[in-house]
Amino acid sequence: MGLTLTEDQIILRDMAKNFFAEKSPVERMRALRDARDETGFSRELWKEMGELGWIAIPFPEAVGGAGMGYAALGTVLTECGRVLAPQPFLSTVLLGGNAVLFGGSYALQHELLPGVCSGDRILSLAFQEHGRFAPYSVQTSATRNDASFTINGSKQFVLDGQVADQIVTVARTSGSPGERDGLSLFVVEAGAPGIAVERTVLVDGRNAARITYENVAVEADRVLGEIDGGADVLDPVFDRATVGLCSEILGSIEEAFERTLEYLKMREQFGVKIGTFQALRHRAADMFGELEFARSMVMDAQSAIDEERDDLAESASAAKARCSDVADLIGGEAIQMHGGIGMTDEEEIGLFFKRLKAAELTLGDANYHRDRFAGLRGY
Amino acid sequence: MSTISIEEFRQEVRSWIDETLPSDLRVGNRKDLPKKSLSKWLKALIERGWGAPDWPVEYGGGGLDRQQAAVLKSELKRVRAPFVKSFGITMLGPTLLEFGTEEQKREFLPPIARNEVKWCQGYSEPGAGSDLASLQTRAVRDGDEYIVTGQKIWTTGADVADWIFCLVRTDPDASKHEGISFLLFPMKQPGVEVSPLKLIDGSADFSQVFFDGVRAQAKHLIGPVNGGWTIAKRLLQHERSTDGGSEGGITNAPKETLVDVVKREVGVENGVLADAAMRQRLAEQEIEQRALRLTMRRAAEQARAGQTARDIGSLGKYRWANMVKEEQDIAMLAFGTRGLGWDGSGVESGQLDRTKAWLTTRADSIWGGTNEVQLNVIAKRVLQLPE
Numbered sequence: 001m002g003l004t005l006t007e008d009q010i011i012l013r014d015m016a017k018n019f020f021a022e023k024s025p026v027e028r029m030r031a032l033r034d035a036r037d038e039t040g041f042s043r044e045l046w047k048e049m050g051e052l053g054w055i056a057i058p059f060p061e062a063v064g065g066a067g068m069g070y071a072a073l074g075t076v077l078t079e080c081g082r083v084l085a086p087q088p089f090l091s092t093v094l095l096g097g098n099a100v101l102f103g104g105s106y107a108l109q110h111e112l113l114p115g116v117c118s119g120d121r122i123l124s125l126a127f128q129e130h131g132r133f134a135p136y137s138v139q140t141s142a143t144r145n146d147a148s149f150t151i152n153g154s155k156q157f158v159l160d161g162q163v164a165d166q167i168v169t170v171a172r173t174s175g176s177p178g179e180r181d182g183l184s185l186f187v188v189e190a191g192a193p194g195i196a197v198e199r200t201v202l203v204d205g206r207n208a209a210r211i212t213y214e215n216v217a218v219e220a221d222r223v224l225g226e227i228d229g230g231a232d233v234l235d236p237v238f239d240r241a242t243v244g245l246c247s248e249i250l251g252s253i254e255e256a257f258e259r260t261l262e263y264l265k266m267r268e269q270f271g272v273k274i275g276t277f278q279a280l281r282h283r284a285a286d287m288f289g290e291l292e293f294a295r296s297m298v299m300d301a302q303s304a305i306d307e308e309r310d311d312l313a314e315s316a317s318a319a320k321a322r323c324s325d326v327a328d329l330i331g332g333e334a335i336q337m338h339g340g341i342g343m344t345d346e347e348e349i350g351l352f353f354k355r356l357k358a359a360e361l362t363l364g365d366a367n368y369h370r371d372r373f374a375g376l377r378g379y
Numbered sequence: 380m381s382t383i384s385i386e387e388f389r390q391e392v393r394s395w396i397d398e399t400l401p402s403d404l405r406v407g408n409r410k411d412l413p414k415k416s417l418s419k420w421l422k423a424l425i426e427r428g429w430g431a432p433d434w435p436v437e438y439g440g441g442g443l444d445r446q447q448a449a450v451l452k453s454e455l456k457r458v459r460a461p462f463v464k465s466f467g468i469t470m471l472g473p474t475l476l477e478f479g480t481e482e483q484k485r486e487f488l489p490p491i492a493r494n495e496v497k498w499c500q501g502y503s504e505p506g507a508g509s510d511l512a513s514l515q516t517r518a519v520r521d522g523d524e525y526i527v528t529g530q531k532i533w534t535t536g537a538d539v540a541d542w543i544f545c546l547v548r549t550d551p552d553a554s555k556h557e558g559i560s561f562l563l564f565p566m567k568q569p570g571v572e573v574s575p576l577k578l579i580d581g582s583a584d585f586s587q588v589f590f591d592g593v594r595a596q597a598k599h600l601i602g603p604v605n606g607g608w609t610i611a612k613r614l615l616q617h618e619r620s621t622d623g624g625s626e627g628g629i630t631n632a633p634k635e636t637l638v639d640v641v642k643r644e645v646g647v648e649n650g651v652l653a654d655a656a657m658r659q660r661l662a663e664q665e666i667e668q669r670a671l672r673l674t675m676r677r678a679a680e681q682a683r684a685g686q687t688a689r690d691i692g693s694l695g696k697y698r699w700a701n702m703v704k705e706e707q708d709i710a711m712l713a714f715g716t717r718g719l720g721w722d723g724s725g726v727e728s729g730q731l732d733r734t735k736a737w738l739t740t741r742a743d744s745i746w747g748g749t750n751e752v753q754l755n756v757i758a759k760r761v762l763q764l765p766e
Contacts, residue, residue, distance in 0.1 A: 003677035004684050265765055273765045281758035282751070288762060289694045296673035297666075318666045370662040377665065379642055379652045 002071070002303030003296065009075050016054070016079035023048070024085040026348050032086065033205035039163050040207035041086045043119075050119025055093060058240070059101060064114035069306040070240065074247035074298065081251025084355050086206050088122055089248070090362075091160035094241035096123025099168045103185055103224030103233035112166065112187070124164035126155040126188075126211055127234070133364040135170075135234055136180050140213065142171035144227075147220050149173075149186060151213040159362075161209025162199035164190050169213070174228050183230035187222040188213075204358040205351070239316040242363050243301045246316075246323040249359045250298050253326055256334045256352040257287055263338055280337060287333055290326045297322050314376045321369035324360040331356035388447050392454045399423050400460050407459040421463055421494065430463040431472060431492040438476075438484055439492030466536070467491035467498040471544050474614045478561075478602045487563070499566065501531040501545030501588065502611070509752050511546075512555045512608060516590065518547035518562055520597065525549075525562060527593040533746070537573045537586035540566045544614075550605050561607035564595035580738035616692075618747055637664065637706050640733075644713040657712065664705055671698050689761055697753040700744040707737035 005013065023045055032040065049055055057073040059065025080087060097116045100109060100123070115121030129139060140153025151171050161167060167188045175182025190197065194216040197209045225233035264275030264284060274280060301319040304312040331353040335342040338349050364372070383391070401416050424430055427441065433448040434440020443451060455462050472491050475484055490496040507514040516529025527547055537543070543566050550558030566573075570593040575583040602610050641661050645654050652658040675695055681688040710733050711718045718734050720726035744750040758764045 003673065004680045004686060261762060261764075265763075275764040276766055278755075281762075281764050282754040284762055284764060285754040285757035288757060289698060292689070292691060292694065293667075293670040293674055293698070296677050297670050299677065300669075300673050318669055321662070321666055322670060367659060370659050370666070373666065374652070374658045374662040375650070377638070377662070378650070379638060379647060379658060379661065 002307065003299050005071070005075065009072055012072060013075035013079065015052075016076045017082070019049075019052075020079050020083045020085055024083050024087075026084055026351060029084045029086055029205060030348075030351065033201075036201065040160065040201075040205075041088055045085075046087055047119040049087065050117065055089075055119055056117035058093065059097065059113055059117055063101070063109045064117040066117075070243055070247075070302040071299070071306055073244065074250075074302045077244055077247035078251035078254070081248035082255040084204075084252065084351055088160045090241060090245060091125070091164065092116055092121070092123045094244040095125035095159070095237060096164070096166070096168050098237040098240050099123075099125055099185060099224055099233060100187070102236050103230070104187075105221070108187060108222070108224070115165075121166075122160060122164045123166050123168060124158050124161040124209070125168045125170070125237070126158040126161065127170040128157040129153075129155060133362075133368055134178070135238060136183065136231060137177050138170055138172050138183055139177045140169070140171045142173050142184055142186060142218070144173070144220075149184075149218045149220065149223075151186065151188065151216040151218060154210070154212045156200075156208070156210050158209040158211050160207060161197055161211055162207050164209075166190060167195075167197075167211065168224065169211075170230060170234065180231045182228050183234065184227050185224035185230045185233055186218045187224065188216060188218055192216050192218075202358060204355040206355075206358065235313070238363060239313055240305060242316045242320045242369075243298070243305060245359060245363055246294075246298045246301065246319045249323045249327050249356065250295055252352055252356055252359065253291055253294065253323075253330045256330050256349065256356065257291055259349055259352075260284070260287075260330075260334045260337050267339075274337075283333060283337075287330050290322075290329055294319075294323050294326045314373060317364075317369040317373040317376065320364060321366045321373060324364075324366040324369065327356040327360040328366075331360075385446055385450060389450050389454065392451055395427070396454060396458060396460060400458060404461055405459050407461070409461075412461060417461060420461065424463060425493055428492075430494055431468050431488075434472060434476065434488065434492060439489030463494050465491070465494060465498065466500055466544075467494075467496065470500065470614050470617050471498055473617045474544075474561075474610060475601065477613065478610050483599070483601065496541045497536065497539055499534050499537045499540035499543050499588075501534060501543045503533045504530055505532050505587075509749055511611070512559065514546055514548060514559065516545070516547050517551070518549050518560065518595065520549075523597050525564075525595040525597060525600070527562070527564065527590045527595055529590050531588040531590075532576070532585075534573075534586045534588050535584055537566065537588045538575060542566060543588075544601075546607055546611050549607075553605060556608045558605055559607040559611065560604055561601040561610040562595050563599040563601065564593065568593060570594075578738075579741065580735045582735075582739070615747070635729075637661070637710060640710055641713045644715070657709075660709060664702070664709060667698070667702055667705070671695070671702060674698075693748070693753040693756040693761075696747060697744075697750050697757075700750060703740045703743050707733070707740050711737050 024042070053066050054076050056064060056066040057068045057076065058070060061067045077089060080089065093116065097113065100112050104112065112121060116123060127135060130137060140151065140155065142149040142151045151169060153171065158167065167190055169186045169188045170183055171186060172182055173184040188195065194214040196212045200208050200210060202208055261284060264280060265273060267274045297319040301315040304315040334349050335353050338347065341347050342349050400420060403413055403416055404420055428436065429441050429451060431439065432441035432443045432451050433445065436442040468491060472488060475487055502511060504514050504516060516527065516531065518525040518527045531545070542563060545562050545564065547560055547562050548558050549560040552558070570591045572589040574587045576585045576587055577583045578585065638661065641652065641657060645652050645657055647653065674691060678688050678691050714730065714733065717730060720730065759766065
């Protein structure tokens with residue numbers, strides 16, 4: 001099994017669908033963007049989601065989580081994607097939260113994760129230093145002096161970093177950029193002396209931070225995982241975050257496709273509905289196929305996590321490779337088929353297009369994941 | 380049989396197969412199986428009623444319920460046993476069970492179940508391919524008979540067939556879908572001429588068939604006169620349900636996997652294929668295989684769970700066709716000019732099989748509804764786009 005929703009998951013999905021439709025329709029995301037909202041998402045809504053237990057879904061009960069797994073989380077993320085809700089799932093739960101879960105000591109887990117689950121604490125994972133996703137390509141350094149480390153360097157694309165309480169920072173403790181060995185993870189307080197956080201508003205209306213570290217001191221008990229062995233924490237974190245992001249993409253492509261399909265059925269030119277034109281019908285049929293295939297891959301990758309399958313990494317990369325391509329296809333076709341109106345800021349389809357491009361490029365594009373998949377398959 | 384549990388039934392099937400199936404046949408439905416051994420096995424299978432396992436016993440079937448038939452199928456598949464596969468069993472039989480009269484069922488089904496009569500399918504015509512309903516072969520009533528005149532094409536096995544199930548026009552004045560009937564008649568009779576069609580892969584399994592004043596008995600018309608189109612479409616569903624997926628038919632598919640071929644031919648340096656673009660393309664092909672398999676499995680799981688699912692029959696056929704073609708395209712690129720040898724010096728048979736498979740698979744996006752027809756079906760039935 002694993003490719004169908006259970007009854008509980010269907011109930012959860014329907015609850016989430018209603019919740020987001022009522023409280024976070026696409027206009028809400030647009031309003032946050034237009035107001036250049038300092039937070040970038042709705043803290044109030046995030047707290048409500050915490051109360052509903054949705055943030056806690058992937059975390060074990062021992063740290064205040066619900067232990068329900070990624071198929072369940074996926075239903076919420078997909079509905080989130082359907083309305084483009086910019087809630088900090090990726091930054092706080094999938095990246096930062098998972099880094100603490102996989103690498104944190106008992107003390108760190110219990111200090112940080114209950115607040116994550118309740119929606120009170122925002123976390124970020126600062127890993128990226130260049131435009132392209134390359135998780136081991138880290139130059140930012142951490143040097144040891146007795147019981148603490150000193151971090152120097154800079155990061156970009158730190159999702160929701162502008163409001164994070166703690167920034168989990170990937171730094172190099174040995175080796176050189178590109179090497180898997182020699183990375184270490186540190187829980188850095190957002191207000192630590194020497195840290196500078198600047199906000200970048202992204203094309204999809206979401207927010208990320210550019211962070212510079214100048215002799216930022218971190219105590220040794222704030223390390224996640226082993227010194228030099230940070231990649232052992234990062235790998236499972238990125239796999240889970242990738243699958244979570246794919247779940248969100250699924251909702252956005254589904255909605256963008258459905259809106260485009262409705263437009264084909266409604267829009268008239270040359271005296272007929274444009275959905276009667278075979279050139280458009282075939283492309284719509286192809287989009288449908290890609291959407292269904294993407295859905296299968298995402299559900300399979302979710303269950304690969306939940307069932308602790310050996311081919312989790314393969315499934316995650318296969319899913320992201322496909323979802324990235326389909327995000328590009330459906331996003332692009334959605335604009336094209338909406339014609340001139342699709343180019344206007346007023347029409348919401350453009351918001352989907354931009355979000356889909358951002359999601360496509362986040363955590364590795366299709367080429368990156370096909371490349372990784374090939375490596376895992378032995379070629 | 381209904382009194383035993385499904386697990387008992389599985390055990391029964393398993394031990395019967397163990398006793399009956401010789402080891403040299405446990406390689407799947409290949410063309411090059413040892414003849415004597417194969418015919419003995421198929422005879423045993425047929426005597427057991429398992430040539431047509433889910434047909435009623437009175438028509439020569441095995442009388443298994445759906446669950447038992449599925450168990451039998453999976454057990455046969457598990458040991459890669461050859462099974463009886465004919466147009467009679469996969470296509471005509473289910474159609475007769477649904478639309479035939481009692482008399483027609485008793486006349487035609489038992490010989491099909493016993494694999495005694497070979498059938499061929501008279502659908503396509505030179506002027507009626509994707510637009511099948513524009514077919515022109517005429518059948519004119521003459522007393523208790525019809526007289527059939529016209530031409531069919533792409534008729535698999537016409538040269539060896541005993542009978543044909545044939546779409547004929549019985550009312551030339553009606554609109555094109557409404558003047559068609561579904562008629563059965565013998566192939567071995569005056570006025571039938573079969574001319575093999577040689578294809579681009581060198582094979583000649585298909586034929587053109589010419590009918591000139593051929594006789595059919597009026598009682599062998601299935602369903603209502605001029606009501607053949609519904610039956611024709613239903614039969615195509617049986618065709619699609621047996622293809623377009625993982626079941627596969629009789630093939631000479633090379634045993635080496637695509638990944639092995641590409642690794643060997645392209646070369647691997649430090650665990651990475653030497654051609655980066657090829658590596659991406661191969662990964663994409665493997666991902667596509669995975670996605671197709673998962674999508675088919677998801678549809679089956681949804682059906683089992685009683686959840687409503689979108690119809691993915693046409694999607695599956697379409698993507699499957701593209702996938703098999705892409706596999707051969709990649710192999711051709713990997714072999715380079717070595718794959719171009721056709722005859723004479725230096726042509727290895729394994730290599731030629733690949734080259735032929737590349738040519739043969741061009742048909743996969745054409746038969747059983749072209750890719751374009753499948754996309755039309757998805758647009759209309761699934762997406763409900765206006766026409």
